[in-house]
Amino acid sequence: MEVDPTTMSTDKVLAENTRLWRICRTYLEMLNDRGYEVAPSELKATLQDFLNKYSDQGALVDRRRLGAHFNPSKPMMERDTPRKTKKNPNPQTNAGDIFVQFCPDAPIGIKHTRAFAQELDKNGHRNGILITRVPPNAAALKAFEPLTEKGVIAETFSESDLLVNITKHELVPKHVLLSDEEKGTLLARYRLKETQLPRIQSGDPVARYLGLKKGQVVKIIRKSETAGRYASYRWVY
Numbered sequence: 317m318e319v320d321p322t323t324m325s326t327d328k329v330l331a332e333n334t335r336l337w338r339i340c341r342t343y344l345e346m347l348n349d350r351g352y353e354v355a356p357s358e359l360k361a362t363l364q365d366f367l368n369k370y371s372d373q374g375a376l377v378d379r380r381r382l383g384a385h386f387n388p389s390k391p392m393m394e395r396d397t398p399r400k401t402k403k404n405p406n407p408q409t410n411a412g413d414i415f416v417q418f419c420p421d422a423p424i425g426i427k428h429t430r431a432f433a434q435e436l437d438k439n440g441h442r443n444g445i446l447i448t449r450v451p452p453n454a455a456a457l458k459a460f461e462p463l464t465e466k467g468v469i470a471e472t473f474s475e476s477d478l479l480v481n482i483t484k485h486e487l488v489p490k491h492v493l494l495s496d497e498e499k500g501t502l503l504a505r506y507r508l509k510e511t512q513l514p515r516i517q518s519g520d521p522v523a524r525y526l527g528l529k530k531g532q533v534v535k536i537i538r539k540s541e542t543a544g545r546y547a548s549y550r551w552v553y
Contacts, residue, residue, distance in 0.1 A: 324376065333377050335479070337366040340382055342478040343416060343447065349483065350527050351392025352414060379418035385441075386414050395495040412442025424452035429459035429472075436468055443527075444470045447478065471527070482521055489538040491522050494549075499533045502549060516550035528552045 324332070341361070348354040361369075370377045388396070388411035396411035398404065415436060419428050429452055436444040446452075451474045460470040482488055494502065503510060510533065516523055518530055528534060532552045540546050 352386040379420040383417035414443040513551040
């Protein structure tokens with residue numbers, strides 16, 4: 317059931333705007349950790365900065381204003397460039413831009429995901445994230461299938477997924493995505509096939525946060541009382 321913003325008390329409006337600020341802060345940190353260019357001022361924005369930018373005279377923030385477009389950073393482009401081969405001596409990077417959009421409606425149906433898919437396709441975006449008030453159902457997600465065939469990646473996160481940055485929890489070790497070159501070096505060093513590595517599901521919360529794709533390898537750095545720090549590796553499946 318939709319809530320009429322005009323009937324909300326001042327305290328409830330502030331509480332909801334604070335919630336949206338926390339969600340925006342997490343998604344910006346997430347994109348920065350993935351390697352996209354996010355302005356430091358955006359990462360450091362306070363609640364008051366957020367309200368000054370998006371809340372008109374203390375009104376409830378319009379979610380439709382919170383979306384943005386981001387380009388990959390140079391290190392991300394280098395990391396996501398395939399290894400050179402005889403057949404492909406000058407490989408092009410797989411890194412691309414990303415478009416983030418908030419959906420103000422609930423529940424989420426196929427009309428919402430289809431509209432987002434059309435937005436990505438029309439503007440030639442390589443990646444997209446749709447942030448929703450509630451998780452979309454399986455039928456709604458089918459609207460993304462034509463994008464997958466074109467090599468476009470569309471993801472969804474519910475607002476509750478982004479209230480807290482899970483990677484900042486003390487029990488979550490640091491995850492670092494290896495480049496294709498680093499992955500090849502690792503496998504050659506230990507004379508392994510990638511499928512012989514321990515695995516991590518692409519649906520794992522940290523894997524989703526980092527946007528890990530099947531076939532990639534992530535380095536997990538843990539603290540140790542005896543060794544200081546030690547690293548292990550996981551193959552994404």
